[in-house]
Amino acid sequence: MEQQNKDRIILHCDCNSFYASVSLLPYPELKDKPVVVGGNQQTRHGIVLAKNEAAKKYGIKTAQTIASALKVCPDLVILPPQRQRYEYFSKIINEIYNSYTDLVEPFGIDESWLDVTNSCHLFAKDGKELAYMIRERVYYETGLTISVGVSFNKVFAKLGSDYKKPNATTVISRENYKDIVFPLKVEDLLFVGKSTKDALNAMGIRTIGQLAATDRELLEDKFGKHGHDLYIYANGLEKSPVQPFDAKREVKSVGSGNTFSRDISGLEDIKPALMVLSEQVGMRLRKHGLYANGVQITIKNPAFVSFTRQKQVQSTNVTENIYKAALELLVKNWNVKMPIRALTVTALDPSEEKRVRQLNLFETAEGQTDEKKENLQKALDKIKDKYGRDAVQSASVMKSDLFK
Ligand SMILES: [Mg+2]
Structure with missing residues (x-):
């Protein structure tokens, strides 16, 4: 009984079509027209990075080419990406969340979890009413709409914010979770x-x-x-x-990139390049006591057109795991025979704790192996700090001319 009374009140707040909505703020007259963010406005090339509801109705999808989107929707409005504005609005919105609780955990640029267990009663009669208030305030102060899930854990709260969009609240309680989830x-x-x-x-x-x-x-x-x-x-x-x-989580990603002295192509070039970049990312994560929860690669071709793919990974700061994920992404999504001029490996969504372990009741054999690798790598990092990187560089990388 007592356990039940201690249920937490977790809100998951998710901005609706964040990139497109922020880009559209200065153009209210375009709101109901099909709009995408991305590509190059002059050349009308490139890919769709985000779209609004109206563009979605034409079947336009993220990552499709602007050219093919224009074919299905000749009146499509194309707006340029504005990274600084996205970050600015993300900051404003998280500041609003922070005025209701100090437990605000961003999950990407446009989503955050809020634990309002101890503060909810100061503002509202329950989580649902507080969700409504926060939605109103975000809209009033920014012009953006959010969807909110209210539940007793983070996973269900996130399902709640996805359940009904845009501009909605969904409560997933102990009473209704079986019906909804x-x-x-x-x-x-x-x-x-x-x-x-x-x-x-x-x-x-x-x-x-x-x-x-x-x-x-x-x-x-x-x-x-x-x-x-x-x-x-x-x-x-x-x-x-x-x-x-807190300030430490300001680190949104840890990346390492290189523009090569020549175009590289083929796995014999790509593998050592990815290994070096993954190692640099792993070292930085380990130095800051962080774990990656996703890995991203960015490839630039000789014309400096860039291509990005990412995937989630089990929390890790082991070089080998980052490398494996990066290589898998590249092989799956890129023709390895095509020339590459620049390559970046990025650890996404770093956390101070291993997300999975924290949920786990026991350590599996796999987890222990990771632990051993991590300790070994920390020891090697110290040697590298002292004697330079080359002291323990792997043979394939030493042979490569790419980083000279
Ligand atoms: Mg969103």
Whole structure:
């Protein structure tokens, strides 16, 4: 009984079509016209980075080429990306959140979790009313709309903000979570990417309810630590805290890039290049006590047209894991025979703790191996700091002329 009374009140606040909405603020007259952000306005080339609701109705998708979007929608309005404005609005909105609680954990540029368990009563009668107040205030102060999920854990709060958009509040409580959450598709759940979705579907598990009803040990056998988390997430047992908004988390990503002395192509060039960049990223993460929760690669061709892909990873600062993710992204999404002029590897969404371990009741063998690798690498980092990078550089990298 007492445990139930201590339920937390977690809000997940998500800006609706953030990039397109921010870009459209100065042009209210375009609001209902199909608009995309991205590409180059003069040449009308490039890709769609974001779109508004009206553009969505034409079937325009993020990452498709501007040229193909113009084919289905000749009247399409193309606005340039404005990175500084996105960051500015992100900051303003998080400051609003911070006036309701000091436990505000941003998740990307346009989403944050708020733990208002101890402060909610100061402003409103319950989480739902507070969500409404925050939505009103964000709209009043910025002109942007947000959707809010209210629940007793972070995973369900996030499902809530996704459930109804735009400009809506969804409460997922102990009373209604089975009705709301269980019919949803497994891929709606946090950290269920394409490969996990496919594997779950192959097991006949399509909904979160089916996942919740699956034997935990079966999921652990199949997916390891991640399987344990999936079971916990689906059953509403997730307990990870909302991290306080502090200066340390200002680090939004840790990246390392290089423009090469010549165009590189082929795996014999690409592998050592990625290894060096991954190592630099890993070193910086370990130095700051951070773990990457995603990996991104950015490729520039000789015309400096850039191409970016990213994926989520289990929390890590082990070079080998970052390298594996970066290589997988590149091989899957890029013709390795095409020339590359510049390459960047970025660790996304760094956290001060390993996200998965914090949810885990026990250490798996896999986790311990990671631990060993991490300790070994920390020792090597110290040697590198003292004697220079070349002291322990791997042979494939030493042979390469790319970084000379
Ligand atoms: Mg959003």
